Amino acid sequence: MSTFLLFAFIIISIWLSLFYAINQRITTAQTAELNFVPYNNPTFGIRIQYPENWGRLDLSFLQNDSADIEFYPLDDASGALSVRIQVQSLFPSQNMTSDEYTNLQIDSTEGKITESNPTTLANLPAHEIVVGNSVLKTMKVWTLEDGRVFTITYEAEEEDFQNDFPIAQRMIESFQIIE
Numbered sequence: 001m002s003t004f005l006l007f008a009f010i011i012i013s014i015w016l017s018l019f020y021a022i023n024q025r026i027t028t029a030q031t032a033e034l035n036f037v038p039y040n041n042p043t044f045g046i047r048i049q050y051p052e053n054w055g056r057l058d059l060s061f062l063q064n065d066s067a068d069i070e071f072y073p074l075d076d077a078s079g080a081l082s083v084r085i086q087v088q089s090l091f092p093s094q095n096m097t098s099d100e101y102t103n104l105q106i107d108s109t110e111g112k113i114t115e116s117n118p119t120t121l122a123n124l125p126a127h128e129i130v131v132g133n134s135v136l137k138t139m140k141v142w143t144l145e146d147g148r149v150f151t152i153t154y155e156a157e158e159e160d161f162q163n164d165f166p167i168a169q170r171m172i173e174s175f176q177i178i179e
Helices: 001-033 100-107 158-175
Strands: 038-041 048-050 054-058 068-075 081-087 110-121 124-132 137-147 150-157
Touching: 001 100, 038 068, 038 158, 048 054, 048 068, 048 081, 048 158, 054 081, 081 158, 100 137, 137 158, 150 158
Parallel strands: none
Antiparallel strands: 038 048, 054 068, 068 081, 081 150, 110 124, 124 137, 137 150
16 A cells, blocks of 8 residues: 555656646746837836836836836736836935845845845846735845945735746846946
């Protein structure tokens, strides 16, 4: 009986591994098929590529010293999936290092941080955190450059986070800070 259970466990493990690999390839293929278009904001010196079938809400014109641009799929009625770019100027009195800013962000984050890693954003040293709760999962990536903080936030429902991540990742990888 134990030999049969071991054999069944091995077969199920192989099947689940194959299922996961196929699902990842399908998601990657779907992302590759998407047509991405550029968004440029010369006022805040940023550029990013986003899916052409997504909407964009740009509230940058409301404020002089910060930008808030949200990208979202037009066919997602829940509104949970989005990629948001924020650009904020640090006050001269806030002369912070990247590590100090990171510690401040981590300390002020609500929810459980499940990941916290150094990374890069726009070819600059950056930091990334993933925060989860029972409904939404959020990934934030930020970097500091010339007295400004550039933050990209990817948010999706917990069960959809991994499936939609390749789109967000492609957007984050395309992000540029321009002069």
